[in-house]
Each structure stands twice: as C-alpha cells, then as structure tokens.
Amino acid sequence: MYSVKRLEIVIDRSYLNRLLKELENCGIEGYTVLDQVRGKGERGLRESDALADIFTNAYILVACSEETAEKAVAAIRPLLKMSGGMCLLSDAQWVRH
C-alpha cells in the first residue's frame, strides 16, 4: 500500500473527452468514469433529458501521485472554468495487488 491522491471531478459531459485528454497529457494513466450523473451547483439544476442531451454531468475518479494530481489540477482548471463543475482532492491508500 502506498499513499495516493484521489481526484474527483464532476463536469458537463459535453467536455468529458477534452478533460480525459488533458488528464492523459498530465501523465494520468488510470481513471474511472460515470457517464451520467445529475446535480446542482452554481449553474443550477443539471438533469439529463436525453433530447437536448447537454444537461448532464459526468463523474471522474482518478487515483494518482500527489505530483501528478497537482499538475492535473492546474491543467483542468481552465476547462472547469469554462464548463462549470467541481473538483475535489482527498487522500487514500492504493492497495497493491
């Protein structure tokens, strides 16, 4: 087991692909994605209606080293600024298998 940073991001799903590209550019090699979550924030309620399919959020969970996390956070900030969303950092232990 070793310490990692847990990065949790909620973002407008329209921008998910750009976000994942940014993360990979920062050297992040693993992530888990939930394609459809809903929520509320500064931009109000965001609930998918599947017709105009642009009111949905995606949730991304990344476990990575502290260093990479810092790089990633810096890289995705402009995207989050443009699209709205949330980014949380917390601590965890990675269980080696």
Added chain:
Amino acid sequence: MYSVKRLEIVIDRSYLNRLLKELENCGIEGYTVLDQVRGKGERGLRESDALADIFTNAYILVACSEETAEKAVAAIRPLLKMSGGMCLLSDAQWVRH
C-alpha cells in the same frame, strides 16, 4: 484550494426528494446524485426490479463547509432512521476554478 467536508449518503430512492429538500434547507447549494445504485445493509439486499420500483438506492455526494455538514447531518438523521441508508463524512480539498 480550501478544506471542505465530503458528505456521502446512500438512501432509499423513494426518499431522495425529501432528502434533497432537507439539504437545501441547511444551506447546501451543490450536490451530485446517482439515481440508481444497489447495495446491501441492515435491511438486506436492495436491488431494483423496475416493476415495484421501490427497492433502489440513490447515492448523493455533497461537498460543503464543516459547519454546513454538521447542520446537514443533524437534519437528515431522522430521515435516514426512517428509510434506512448510510451517511459518511470525510475530508477533501476543493479546487477553486
């Protein structure tokens, strides 16, 4: 970046709307919802069957100040008591964008 509390709640989806109303009453302005998760707990297995659509859980993630979190926890306790469910509190850093 500043410290926030991460509040994670799993609740019978029938009560999701009441829960969100309670949270908003406590001053929580942002949350993320997964409408359909399944699980096991004191009340046994809970897996949706979409016919009698009352055996499903919802998952709610909230990032908020410690103070708000405490208020929220107090407010939703009776609901959780009635419906069953789980509530976890942990620490995280909110990334400002």
Added chain:
Amino acid sequence: MYSVKRLEIVIDRSYLNRLLKELENCGIEGYTVLDQVRGKGERGLRESDALADIFTNAYILVACSEETAEKAVAAIRPLLKMSGGMCLLSDAQWVRH
C-alpha cells in the same frame, strides 16, 4: 459518529459476484454497488459494448472497521490480481442514525 475505513474497489464486472462473496466471508455486511462504470488502467480502455458484455467495470463502496478492511483487502487481492482493477482505502466518519 465513529471512524470507519472507506474501501473503494473497481473490478471487472464478470468477477463482481465472486468479489461480493469474498467480502461477505470477511464479515462485511454492508456495501453499495454501481454495476456499470467505465475506465482506463493497465489493461487499457474498458468500455461496455453490451454485446460482448465483458468490457465493463463495477464499482463497490464499502464502509467498515479498519480491522475488517484489512482482512478484506487481503482476501480480495488474488481476485484483483487475476481480473485487474483498483482498490483504494481512505478514512471517513460513519454517521449513526
């Protein structure tokens, strides 16, 4: 409120039932499951296509005592080794209701 360990596992969904059985054998009585998440890791992209329905991950969240968590981690390691996946441990407070 009392301290618990948060165990987060991402695993090939084919092995979800075996994993849950292992967890229950370790004395874990509560868990929450997301049946369909996608992601990337050492084994490359994993995105469901619903035809050959074996490229999907499941996400499992468990809150349990530190002791149980350690037992569980030891028990599921061989499974994760075989199937791939991720396991994170972090700290949280369980809100009693």
Added chain:
Amino acid sequence: MQLDLFLSNLLNPPVLFFFLGMAAVLCRSDLEIPNAITKALSLYLLFAIGFKGGHALNQSGLSVEVIVTLLTAIVLSAIVPFYAYWLLRRRLGVADAAAIAATYGSISAVTFITASAYLDKVGVDYSGYLVAAMALMESPAIIIGVMLYRRYRDSTGDEGNTSDWGELFRDAFFNGSVFLILGSMVIGALTGDKGMTALKPFTVELFTGVLCLFLLDMGLVAARRLSDLLRGGWFLGGFSILLPLFNALLAVVLAALIGLSEGDALMLMVLAASASYIAVPAAMRLAIPDANPSLYVPMSLAITFPFNITFGIPLYHMLVKTLW
C-alpha cells in the same frame, strides 16, 4: 370441459413466458432484462390498453349502463381494504395491515390484460370500456389504506413521515401509470376511429408480443421476490390466495346485481381479485414508511399475480359459466 379452460389459459403464450421467466431464476440462468426496458414495456402496455379502452368508450358512449358499471367498480375497490385490514390485523401491525389492504383493494393492469387475452382465445366478448373501470380502481384503495393507517397507528415514532394529504392524493391519482392509462383513454376517446386506424398496428397488433416479453420479465422478478416472502410463513401466503378468491366472489355478486354480461362479469372478478405491485407499493413506501415492502410486494407480485393468471382466471370463468 372444465379442464379445457385451464389448458386453454395455460397454453396462452403470455402465461408460458411468465413461467419461462420463473424457470430462468430457478435454473440460475443469467437472463436479465434491463430496467429501462421493463419500464418501456410497461409504458407501452398502459398506452395501448388505455388507447383501446378510450376507443371502446368512444363507440359505446357514456350510457347509464357504463356509468353504473364504473361506479360499482369504484365501490368494490373501496370496500376491499376495509375487510382486508380487519383480517390482517389478526396477525400484523397497523402499518403492514394497512399497506397490504391497499395493495389488494387496487388492481393489476397486467392481470386484466392477460384475462382479456384469455377471453379472446376462448371467444367470449367483453366491453372495452372496462378499461375505464380498471383505471378508476387503481387509486381509491390507496387513499383508504392510508386513512386506516393514520387512524389506527399509535401516534409515536413517525415524526419522519411528513407527507401530507395533498401529496398523497397526487401520488394516488396522478402517479405515472394511472396518469398514462387515463390520458391515453381520453385521447383514444377523442380521436375515435381515425385515431384507431393510425395506431392499430402499434397498439393492437403488437400487443400480445410485448405482453409476452413483459410477462417474461415479471416471471424473473416474481421468482426473485418469492424467497423474501417464504421466510414469512404460511399466513401471508394463504392470504394472498384466499383474499383474491373472496374478492372475486364479492365481485360476481355485484356483477349479477347490475346485470353484467358473462365476459364483463369475469373481468370485474379479475379486477377485484388482482392486487397492485406498481402504483400502490410506490405510494405506500412514502405514505406508510414503517410498513415492510418485502411483505406487500412479493404477496401481490409473486403469489397473487401468478395464481390469478394461471388458476384464477379459468376458475372465475367456470363460476360465471355456472351462474350465468
């Protein structure tokens, strides 16, 4: 000849698909129907049955006969919860008794539909406007169940339950399935023959096929839920068969009194005997939170429903044939 009716019913593809679903669970097959599909199938069935019922109403008009039948149906569904509650209280607490009483006062659209497929098969007519009776029987029992609960529960320990009567009436009368069936009925009645011509291939011709898939799914769900109940002992299992029989008897008496035809009488019996597993549980979970859904759901879904679609329907038919 009596056996004939049973065989005729059992060799109905929808009924067989229900058992195929149950068999899949027993064989521990991994056959599964995604939740979104279950909902889509049920939306389709409600849409189609409502629309056909509306078209029938358009043809028959709102005659005295129609109105008397509808009123009888409503009264029937409002009486059932009272004696059901009284019986259940022998063994259960207030909350569970009230929730189960509501479940049995209300109806199951799919049981109704299966009965209509049966009548088609054996060549007996029934009035299309009975769909309206079905739609009107869904909600009253919910209100009465909750009234019983609020009247008799011990006043302690339910501070969490904040739902008021307004919400309750909305849940009872505007819940998705009631709303869709009533709405489709109104549209079917408004658009008449022209509407039916345009929608016939969709609402009429596909109907049995969709019903088969839906019953396959119900078989899967019922078999999974059954184990929940079996832990509960014989009282509830027996109740789930005997109460429907009694309800059917009450219905046949009322049907005779108001002079319904053979097919219509059977349909009224089926409605009375059927129990809800969609609308009522959703309402009960909110309005009677301390009732245990692992009782009222499997009772209606895993015992009463299969009993009705296999033995119930031909049994009720035998009775009507004897009396009429």
Added chain:
Amino acid sequence: MQLDLFLSNLLNPPVLFFFLGMAAVLCRSDLEIPNAITKALSLYLLFAIGFKGGHALNQSGLSVEVIVTLLTAIVLSAIVPFYAYWLLRRRLGVADAAAIAATYGSISAVTFITASAYLDKVGVDYSGYLVAAMALMESPAIIIGVMLYRRYRDSTGDEGNTSDWGELFRDAFFNGSVFLILGSMVIGALTGDKGMTALKPFTVELFTGVLCLFLLDMGLVAARRLSDLLRGGWFLGGFSILLPLFNALLAVVLAALIGLSEGDALMLMVLAASASYIAVPAAMRLAIPDANPSLYVPMSLAITFPFNITFGIPLYHMLVKTLW
C-alpha cells in the same frame, strides 16, 4: 373551414400526446420515460423517416426539380441565421445571439414528421424526397452560427475553447442524428421496393404509434424546460414565435418561385419555421461554450416546437391554400 384545419391538427393523436406529457408535469405526476428509451424512440424515428425518404428518392430519381428544391432548402437554412443573429444582437451578447441563430436556421425532424402526419390526415400529398431537404438543412446553420460567433466575439476570455474547424464540421455533418437519417436514406434509395417490402411493417406501420410515445416524452421535457425560459422575460418568448412565422413566410415565397406543390410548399415552410433542439444544442455547447443553453434549448423545445405543431402547421397550410 379554417377552424377545421386547426381541429384536424389538434385531434391528431401525436399532438394530443404531446399535451398529455405537458399535463403530466403540470399535475406533478411522476410519469417518466427512461433516457435510454427516449434515445431509442428517436433512433427509430430517424431510421424510419430516412428510409422512407430514401425509398421516395429511389422512386422519383434525382430530377432537376428535386435538385432545385434541395438547393433552395439549403440556401434557406443558411440565410436564416444571418438575420436572426442581427435581430437577436439588439438584446443579447454575441455568443447567445449566434447560438440561437444557429438553432433557428436548423430544423426539427419531429416537427417535419408531425406535419407529414397532418398532411396524411387532411389528404394532401407531398414529395417523399423532402426528407432529403430536411437532412441537408440540419448542418449549414451550425457552421454559420459558429462563423458569426468567431467573427464578432471580443477576442478575450475564450482560451478554454480549443475546438477547431475540423471538429466543428464533424459535429455539424456527422453528428448522430444527421448521420443516421442520411445513412438510412441512402440505404432506402439503394434497396428500393425490395427493401421497402421487408421493412414496411417496421418503418411505416408502427410509425404513428412510436411518434405518439416520443411526443409524450417531448411534452414532459418541454414542460420542465419551460420554467427556465420564463424567467428570461418576453423578448425571447416573442422571438420564438415571431421568427418562425417570418421564416415560414420567406419559405413560402421561395416555394412559389420554384413552383412547389401545395404539400411541398407547406413542408418547406414547416422546415424553415422549425428549430433544432437535438443536433444544434450539442454542437453549440462545444463550439460556443459561453452561450447559455438554458436559453436556446427551451426556446426551440418549449415554445417554437409546441407552437408549430399546434398552431403553426394549420396556419401555414391556410396561407398556402390562400396563395396556391
């Protein structure tokens, strides 16, 4: 007789189901259609309408008349965004104006489909190849909207927007709905009568039924989105009705110039008057991120769409009847 057209349209089951959906939201019913089902219904409609259009093209061939009509349609959809933008800039910023302009230059397949159901009902013919016109009108407005945006926005504050023209063209011409409708059209054209025979029960006979369910869903969504817009005041509400009317007028003039038939002229008007709520919003969200989707989506979905399918279609028809 004029009123007749309105009634004829209103008593169309699909239109009534749209209002049923809206009513469900007003009554706060919990009626819901799972997202996967919404997508499936829309896939079906695009598939079916494209295939039928392709079959029609196969029958008509690519005559001069067909080509002139298609070119007119494209030009029409390319002009609209210019004056729409110019009007909107009176009140809105560059981004919002450009996004809304694109929305109204493009079209709504379901409006087109509803109009064709209307024409079937009142017994007026139209050319099946207009489906090709519809498909070709989806994308140009997207390109022009983004051109306007990139030309006029103040150069600050959009570092985040990294999408280039290549991506944009792909989003405009290869987005899922455009691709499916065009692809099905090509297949329909290639397989001709043989293909149609095999697919008729699926693509033609079920069509109205599926359309009803889809419009039920659109009613649910439109009613929910409406409140977003009402906060925005009357300018946008008025615009969402007046611009379509103007577009329809422009279309009828062009239709007269190139000598379309009564039915074809109506269809061109409907296309011009309709606004996109699927393809364009998806493209705008990426290409004009600083435009507010809570404006352009409800304008097209919750005002223009219901207006067109209730009043617009018969109104345009009245006009054509007067002129032709």
Added chain:
Amino acid sequence: MQLDLFLSNLLNPPVLFFFLGMAAVLCRSDLEIPNAITKALSLYLLFAIGFKGGHALNQSGLSVEVIVTLLTAIVLSAIVPFYAYWLLRRRLGVADAAAIAATYGSISAVTFITASAYLDKVGVDYSGYLVAAMALMESPAIIIGVMLYRRYRDSTGDEGNTSDWGELFRDAFFNGSVFLILGSMVIGALTGDKGMTALKPFTVELFTGVLCLFLLDMGLVAARRLSDLLRGGWFLGGFSILLPLFNALLAVVLAALIGLSEGDALMLMVLAASASYIAVPAAMRLAIPDANPSLYVPMSLAITFPFNITFGIPLYHMLVKTLW
C-alpha cells in the same frame, strides 16, 4: 450469376446497416445506441427466432431426419474446438488457444438470422427446425474449450480461478441467450398455430426492421473493436477468415452425408462458420480468466462476423449450388 448472389446479399438492408454502423465509427460520428437498447434488440431477436423455430418444430415434429440433423450439428460444434486449438497452439498460449477454439466451435445467432434473410431474398427454402440446431450448438464448445484449457495449462498461477464444473455447465447451458432461445422454442412448439397467429405481427413482421437496427449497432461495436485486433498482426486476422471457411467445408461434407436440402446445407455451413461473441466470451472470461478477451472478441465480432455476412454466405451458397 455468381456475382448476383453477392449483390443480392449486399443489397440486403440488414447488411447495409451493418456497414452504416462501421462507417459511423470511421467518420467519427457520435452515433450511439444505449446499452439497454442493444440488450433489448438482442432479447427480441432471440425471442422471435426461438418462437419461429418452435413453431416450425411443431409443424415438422421430431422425425428421424430432424434428430439426425440435430445430432450432426452438435457433433460438428464439438469437433471444431479440437482442431482449432491444435492450430492456434502454434502461435498462442494454452489459455488464448482454448478460448478462441471455444469461440469458433460455438455459433452466432445473428449470422444465422442474416443467412435466413438472404435465403428468403433469393427464394430458397430451409427448415425452420434448424433453429434448434443453432441453439444446441451454442454450449458444447464452451465445455470442450474449458476441458482443453484445464487439461493442458501449466498448473501454476491460477489459484484465483475458483469456478468449478457445476458453475461452468450452468454458464454454458443456462446462459441468458441460450435459455431464452430454447425457452421461446419450447413455447412456440407448445402453442403451435394459435400462438403463431397471436404473435406473428410482433415476431415475424417486425423482424427485419429490428435486425437492421441491431446490425447498425453491431457495426458500431465491430468497428471500435477492430483496432484492438489489428495490433495483433496477421496470424489471427487470417485465422478468423480461414478457419470459418474450413468449418464450412466440413459442414457441407456432413450435410451431404446426411442428405440435407440445399437451404439446410447452407444453414449448417453458416452455423459451422460463425463464431460466438456473446455467450462464449461471457463464459470464457470466468472460466479461462488468463485468456485475453481483446483477442477472442474482436476476432469473432470484427472479422469473422462481417466476413460471413458479406462474403461468406453467398460463397457458401455458391459451393452448395455447385455440389447439389
């Protein structure tokens, strides 16, 4: 005339929709079909094909001819994995070789269905009861693949693999798709003409339309999975075409021996040549966890399947025509 068969097959709407799906991925369109819909389409196809097959069995009865054909089919599917394994071991490890061998011993229902659409189109009859052959050919290869794996793997490093033979047999014989097709077949056989009358609009008339949508989806998936395989070099690509050809040859010899008709011989060849991408991968992932699914899935799904439905079927037909 030979070219004719190919064209006839290529201008089949389902085949064209498969290529439309592939084209969507190549054009990087965002066309997508929700997972729940994929599953619903596949449930429908299994339900319909099973039911039709059951009805055919009901008509034909279980004659000696039928039984001989079914036994031949089972034997065929049990032999293939042996020589496939032996060939694959030249280049691959035990686990991968065994899993791929199982994949090619088993069958693909959609390939079978596409072949039946082709035969309808060219006007050649085949026996409906071959559906039973198809259903019976799904499972044996799974068992044999796993037997090969357990026999030849080096005994180290698989402590994780705890699945026993009981589980394996259940996965092989009761997996969802096998169960549904067999179950529907039984129901079709039991309910005979009456059942068919009730279900014809759903199971027969809609069939080609649903198949088109499903193949559109398969095209999307196949094109996405293709890149996984191309990294792996030419051996597996070549194998995915040559082995099916050889299997078809073996099948045609057996078909001649037992005296099948032209259409039946073609269908047996198609079954032998097709490879599984649903049931077998699911079983292999559990029973042979160290085999790489990024090999066996794209081989069957992205190479063998498209090869069979475009070139294979008319090629096999040509061969049968020459020999018969």
